[in-house]
Amino acid sequence: MEQFRNVGLLGRPGNTTVSDTLEFLLRFLTERGIRVIFDEDTAAMLPHRNDLQVGARSMLGEVCDLIIVVGGDGSILHAARALARYNKPLLGINRGRLGFLTDVSPREIERKVGAVLAGDFSIEQRFMLSMEVKSGGSLIGEGTALNDVVLYAGKSVHMLEFELYIEGQFVYRQRSDGLIVATPTGSTAYALSGGGPIMHPRLDAMVLVPMHPHTLSSRPIVVDGNSEIKLLICTEAINPMVSCDAQHGSSLRAGDWVYVKKHPFKVRLLHPPGHDFYEACRTKLGWSSHLPTHGES
DSSP, X not given: OOOOSEEEEEEOTTOHHHHHHHHHHXXXXXXXXXXXXXXXXXXXXXXXXXXXXXXXXXXXXXXXXXXXXXXXXXXXXXXXXXXXXXXXXXXXXXXXXXXXXXXXXXXXXXXXXXXXXXXXXXXXXXXXXXXXXXXXXXXXEEEEESSEEEEEOXXXXXXXXXXXXXXXXXXXXXXXXXXXXXXXXXXXXXXXXXXOOOOOTTOOEEEEEEESOSSTTOXXXXXXXXXXXXXXXXXSSSOOEEEETTOSOEEOOTTOEEEEEEXXXXXXXXXXXXXXXXXXXXXHHTOOOXXXXXXXX
């Protein structure tokens, strides 16, 4: 059983409710003899405390047994990209909106975090995506995504044109507003609003979702998680962009290539007892709350 003697705390800056939750977690954990370490940005949210143990974010990845992230799914995405190489479990406290990746509400901290500290939890591995942009054979941009890599038209209102290759095989040349390449984790994010399928997190697959394609027959494609996706930019008149998890994008020109494949490191998400992916879908997406009666199979 994993022992959590050193716990890192990360929080989304600029939110007083996050600061309140960090204070509560600090007290809750230290009362149980756990060493708590803040990264520098998170510690700055508690300026009245001069007794905090503070280190660089990389230090948290090196010395902590568990990292608790307070915020929304965006905070988890940021932590995942920064800390995946350290292979440390992440637990999310939801101070955002939907919160597919942040399991614990603030009012559940004592019960659920307490259960985790007692050894009652599950760990789920989620794969990430690596993205590279090459122009004339030279690398000009790269990034990492837990949710998705998105090709889009940038500031232009015009459609862009690109060619799609999967495992070296030509798939189509498309005119559209762009393309979303999403992991199962990202299938409930931007890809879902684009008409993509909901994928169970354990699937080893990626989904490619066209954004407002000019041809109505263009539909999302689900491919093997180990596939290499290549996009050739054909548009001349506009400068499209590509971004990872909605971060600052890289500008593209006609003739540039975008490469997307599975990242070598995985993210370990820790779930408290009672975690249920389908229950999360019912709650977050407003599905019918009808539960099966006793005895139904």
